[in-house]
Amino acid sequence: MLRSLATLLVFQCLGESVSYEFALPVPGPVIGMLLLFAFVMMRPPTADALEPTALELLRHLSLLFVPAGVGIMVSAQTVRGEAFAVIASLVVSTTIGIAVTALVTRALLRRQRRRLAAAEVDA
Amino acid sequence: MNPLPKLDAIWVYLAATPLLGLTLTLVAYLIAINVYTRFRFNPLANPVLIAVAIVVLALKVSDTPYKTYFEGAQFVHFLLGPATVALALPLYRQWPKLKRTALPLVGGLVAGSLAAIGSAVGIAALFGASRQTLASIAPKSATTPIAMAVADRIGGIPSLTAVLVISTGVFGAVTARGILRMLRVEELEVRGFAIGVAAHGIGTARAFQVSEEMGAFAGLGMGLNGVFTAFVVPVLPPVLLRWL
Numbered sequence: 417m418l419r420s421l422a423t424l425l426v427f428q429c430l431g432e433s434v435s436y437e438f439a440l441p442v443p444g445p446v447i448g449m450l451l452l453f454a455f456v457m458m459r460p461p462t463a464d465a466l467e468p469t470a471l472e473l474l475r476h477l478s479l480l481f482v483p484a485g486v487g488i489m490v491s492a493q494t495v496r497g498e499a500f501a502v503i504a505s506l507v508v509s510t511t512i513g514i515a516v517t518a519l520v521t522r523a524l525l526r527r528q529r530r531r532l533a534a535a536e537v538d539a
Numbered sequence: 540m541n542p543l544p545k546l547d548a549i550w551v552y553l554a555a556t557p558l559l560g561l562t563l564t565l566v567a568y569l570i571a572i573n574v575y576t577r578f579r580f581n582p583l584a585n586p587v588l589i590a591v592a593i594v595v596l597a598l599k600v601s602d603t604p605y606k607t608y609f610e611g612a613q614f615v616h617f618l619l620g621p622a623t624v625a626l627a628l629p630l631y632r633q634w635p636k637l638k639r640t641a642l643p644l645v646g647g648l649v650a651g652s653l654a655a656i657g658s659a660v661g662i663a664a665l666f667g668a669s670r671q672t673l674a675s676i677a678p679k680s681a682t683t684p685i686a687m688a689v690a691d692r693i694g695g696i697p698s699l700t701a702v703l704v705i706s707t708g709v710f711g712a713v714t715a716r717g718i719l720r721m722l723r724v725e726e727l728e729v730r731g732f733a734i735g736v737a738a739h740g741i742g743t744a745r746a747f748q749v750s751e752e753m754g755a756f757a758g759l760g761m762g763l764n765g766v767f768t769a770f771v772v773p774v775l776p777p778v779l780l781r782w783l
Binding site: 421427428442444445453469470474476479484485486488501504506507510511513514515516517519520521522524525 | 701
């Protein structure tokens with residue numbers, strides 16, 4: 417577990433370095449994730465070693481958002497006079513975001529499947 | 540003898556160390572998980588929401604400032620970095636499936652992300668939000684560090700964006716199941732991906748509680764939308780704002 421945690425931290429450091437060095441708008445941990453992904457693709461056995469720790473962390477992903485969530489409740493007054501506009505925008509746009517992503521992805525997936533099936537029939 | 544002054548002294552002593560903030564966070568989370576389990580993982584009993592409510596209440600009652608609390612809670616907060624890196628593993632496991640569905644996923648991402656950004660900015664503008672608020676709203680579906688950096692760049696208020704990002708995540712995690720059910724979307728990969736794109740990490744946390752496959756697709760959606768938002772929003776809202 418310690419070794420896995422160290423590996424995750426090393427890749428986070430690498431990601432932070434890349435993000436800093438190239439002044440990327442993408443934060444270090446996201447780049448660290450891509451680097452680790454590339455690494456386990458090249459060396460699949462590391463995936464088995466890292467997996468238990470990684471999944472344990474991800475199982476409790478909710479916990480990790482609690483401190484930030486508390487901070488937000490404390491500073492929620494920032495919205496002040498525009499509360500209604502902001503809440504309406506947030507509720508509607510998040511609903512639209514989920515719906516449009518799901519419907520477009522599903523439609524494209526189905527089209528892809530139909531095409532694959534058609535190609536098989538042709539062949 | 541009155542035991543209260545003594546208790547008060549102990550509280551003051553404990554509150555001065557990071558111990559209390561850390562303990563409070565973990566205990567509040569365990570209570571929240573307990574409630575969540577009792578409600579058979581109903582998304583309305585979202586554990587982030589419940590744990591945050593417990594901590595806020597405890598801080599209010601004990602009159603503890605957020606800064607003091609965060610001295611302990613920062614250890615938990617810090618793990619968000621390694622947890623993001625850890626998303627590489629479920630991504631790796633689902634890779635064969637991801638590769639096959641790459642094009643539909645990218646199509647869904649572009650459509651969903653643009654729809655969310657456009658409707659967020661459009662509706663807020665309709666209700667008379669200021670330009671600064673609009674710029675703070677635009678990147679709200681991306682994960683917090685990306686959203687805050689983007690907001691800063693386009694003239695928003697990063698701390699306001701942080702509030703909106705977390706609220707979006709909680710709202711998405713709570714409502715996604717209902718929305719997707721209404722649309723009769725049953726495929727786990729599509730459901731996970733949509734939650735990740737629209738509700739970033741908090742949505743992804745919810746997806747992992749449903750299944751690992753759904754979590755992997757949610758993590759992918761979150762990562763892709765983060766990158767997409769980082770590159771597109773700085774270009775897009777100035778265009779939108781000019782027309783509004």
